[in-house]
Amino acid sequence: MYFIFNKLNFLLIFVFLLASTAIAQVNNASLSGKVTDSNGAVVSGAIVKIRNELSGKEFQTQTDDAGNFRVEQIPKGNYKIVVEANGFSSKVLDMSLDGITNKSTDFTLTVGNITESVTVTATRTQVATIDTAVPVSVIDRKTIEQKTLNTIGDVFRNLPGTSTTNEGAFQVRPVIRGLDSNRVLILVDGERLNNGRTSTGQSGIESGLVGIEQIESVEVVRGSGSVLYGTDALAGTINIITKDAPQNTVDGFRFGGTFNGLYSSNENGRRGNLALTGSSKFFSFRVAQSLERYGNYSTGDTNGLGFTPADGFPNENEVGNSQSHGSNTQITTRFFFNDDNDLRLNYERRRAGNIGSSLLTREFGFNAFFPYSNRDKFNGRFETRNVNKYLVKVGGTFYVQNQKRNFTNLLYVPPAPPFFPGIDNLSETVTDTNSYGFDVQTNWVLGSKNFLIAGLSFFRDKNEDSRL
Numbered sequence: 459m460y461f462i463f464n465k466l467n468f469l470l471i472f473v474f475l476l477a478s479t480a481i482a483q484v485n486n487a488s489l490s491g492k493v494t495d496s497n498g499a500v501v502s503g504a505i506v507k508i509r510n511e512l513s514g515k516e517f518q519t520q521t522d523d524a525g526n527f528r529v530e531q532i533p534k535g536n537y538k539i540v541v542e543a544n545g546f547s548s549k550v551l552d553m554s555l556d557g558i559t560n561k562s563t564d565f566t567l568t569v570g571n572i573t574e575s576v577t578v579t580a581t582r583t584q585v586a587t588i589d590t591a592v593p594v595s596v597i598d599r600k601t602i603e604q605k606t607l608n609t610i611g612d613v614f615r616n617l618p619g620t621s622t623t624n625e626g627a628f629q630v631r632p633v634i635r636g637l638d639s640n641r642v643l644i645l646v647d648g649e650r651l652n653n654g655r656t657s658t659g660q661s662g663i664e665s666g667l668v669g670i671e672q673i674e675s676v677e678v679v680r681g682s683g684s685v686l687y688g689t690d691a692l693a694g695t696i697n698i699i700t701k702d703a704p705q706n707t708v709d710g711f712r713f714g715g716t717f718n719g720l721y722s723s724n725e726n727g728r729r730g731n732l733a734l735t736g737s738s739k740f741f742s743f744r745v746a747q748s749l750e751r752y753g754n755y756s757t758g759d760t761n762g763l764g765f766t767p768a769d770g771f772p773n774e775n776e777v778g779n780s781q782s783h784g785s786n787t788q789i790t791t792r793f794f795f796n797d798d799n800d801l802r803l804n805y806e807r808r809r810a811g812n813i814g815s816s817l818l819t820r821e822f823g824f825n826a827f828f829p830y831s832n833r834d835k836f837n838g839r840f841e842t843r844n845v846n847k848y849l850v851k852v853g854g855t856f857y858v859q860n861q862k863r864n865f866t867n868l869l870y871v872p873p874a875p876p877f878f879p880g881i882d883n884l885s886e887t888v889t890d891t892n893s894y895g896f897d898v899q900t901n902w903v904l905g906s907k908n909f910l911i912a913g914l915s916f917f918r919d920k921n922e923d924s925r926l
Contacts, residue, residue, distance in 0.1 A: 487555045490528040491563040493521045493541055500525030501567055504543035509576070511536045511552075512850040512901045512909055513843040514584050515798075533844060538576070538586060541565045550586060579645070579677040579697040582686055582899060583911055592681035593619065599674050599701075606720060608727055608752070610665045610673065610698065619680045620694075627727065627752035628666035628782040628813045628831075634680055637693035639663070643683065645697040647804070649837060649857045652690055653891045653919040665698075667808050667833040667861070669786030671718070671731035671748040674701045687915075702802070703742040704735050706794040711738045725755035725780070744790045754780045754814075779814035779827060798843040808833040820870050831863035848903055856896040864888050886926040893919045 489508060493501045506527045508517040512535065521527045532555055541549040547570035555561065575587045575596035587594045595617050607613060611630025614620045621633045634642050644651040644663050652663050676698050683691035704712075719730040731748035756775045787807040794800045813828035837857035845852060866886045873880030895917030902910040 486531040486533055488528065488530045488560045489532060489539075489553075489555070489563065490526070490560070491565060493525050493527065493543070493565045493567060495546065496566060496568050501543050501546070504541055504546075504565075504567070507540045507542075508532065509538050509540070509584060510850075511538055511584060512903065514578075514851065515843055535850070538584075539563075540576075541567065543567055545569060550588075577677050577679070578648075579695055580679050580683075581911070582913065583901060592679055592683075594680070595620075595678045597676040597678070602670065602673060602676075606722075607670060608720075608722060608725075608729075610668050610670050610676070613676050614678070614696075617678055620678060625777075625816050626755065626780045626782060626814065627725065627750075628664070628784070628810055628828075629815070631663060631665060632678075632696060634678075634694035640690050641693040643687050643691035643695045645687075645695065646835075647700055647837065648697060648855065648897065649835075649859075649895065650893070650917055651698075653861065653893055653921070664831060664861075664863075665696075666782070666784075666810060666813075667831065668698050668700075669731075669748050669750075669784070669788075669808060671729065672700045672746060672786055672788050672806070673698055675699045700788065700804075700806070701733075701744060701746070701790075703744040703790045703792040704737045706739055706742055706792070707737050708739065712736065722752075725753050727752040740794050742792045742794075744788070746786075746788045748786045750784045752782050754778060777816050778819045779825065780816040782810060782813040784808070784810040800841055802839045802841075804835075804837050806833070806835045820868060823870055825868040825870070827866055829864045829866055831861075833859065833861050835859040849900060850903055850909075851899075851901040853899045854896065855898075857894065859893045861891045861893075862889065884926070888924045890922045890924075891919055893917065 493504045493506070495501055500521075502521055502523050502525055504521045504525070506519050506521065506529070508529055510516070510533075517529045517532060519527050519529050534556055536552070536554050539551045539553055546567035549565050549567055551563070551565070553561070553563070575598070576584050577587055577590065577594050577596055578584050580590040580592055580594050587596060597613055602613070605612070609627050609630055611622055611632065614622050614632040619635055622630050623633055623638060624630055631638060632642055640652065642663070644665060646668060651665070651667065676696065679695040681694060683695040687695055713734075713736045715732070715734045717730070717732050719728070721728055727750070729748065729750040731746060733744060733746035735744045736742060754776050757777060786809075788805070790802070790804045792800060792802050809830070809832050810828070811830045813831060815826040818824055818826045835857060837855065839853065839855045841851065841853040843851045864886060866884065869881060869883040869885070871881040895915070897913065897915045899911065899913035902912065904910055
């Protein structure tokens, strides 16, 4: 069960649950095995993930040259084991560990590309997509990179039951089962990107306010999620999960960095991202900065749109007023107090500007664009696991977010001498939305075959408009 409340006095519950950090003593088990292919040959370098279904705690290892693996110190509980290797279909197995026994299980992989994904959005806890009651698509980072997408909106083009509206590097918005805008809830790390002021049929939620280089995965749930997330999740729920700081290391300090870029000839699009990471036993961080520039895009049709430079278009193939610029900053830190208690703090700064509305140019008499559309967000999450034999996990999240954008319209009617002097009109609307909220979730074990997820969510938007 899950409840949506909108009264701040429930903050007392939040504080009370976060204070319950007593750690129960558990016995630990080990799991070992061997991974082979259908011909009996060993598979070295296969990734073995052992994930607790309720607490979300994950153990990961790789097979050695002989195809063997072993994981120690696994607490009692129900686990989902996923084995993956390049060129093979993934293997998924549910297993219950009693916390004492040393178990051994072998896996046989078959050649293929069938993969099994895990989602947290559909049920608010980690579960395999094949076990959910609603259709779910999970797009991982590898898929995003292989498709060389310009914007997060491009993710939704080819998913079952999902389409898009609008075009351009910023304006693409998702449509699920024919519904969009305030009937599709978009989350970022489980927290709402939607707000009441911008969630309208005319403008919709600006998914472009999330930098694509900062995305780790995207989970798309097609079907009503109103019980879990509220009425604006009627058509579906999209959870954009951003990249996290790395896991802590056992010994010493590790430091790393990555750089990647993208060039698209269609709109002379350029994007670059630099990220630095570091981790020790008790602390880790990730700092990333990206920059992007997109010009007008081309139709790609040799017949073109039929427009000429006199219509405000450089040539018949180029779509006027479809440009956008942007930058994104993300700073993430994690503190590991012990194996079962950790804290995550995250800051995101998104700047987008000169965002055009395709085909609306001055030469057509009406020009519409966003001089800027910005987002600032700070959020934190504290999680404690294995509180006692019944309470497996308590997680608490809070966030503060500001969205501010300027929408400008230019209406131009040329003069018709001698009687009509013409019209040159400017209309500008600045929308400033401040949001804050928190979420508390508890996972309970009720016997050997039953568990309960109970939680509390609160959010509030404050909108202000100024018009010229």
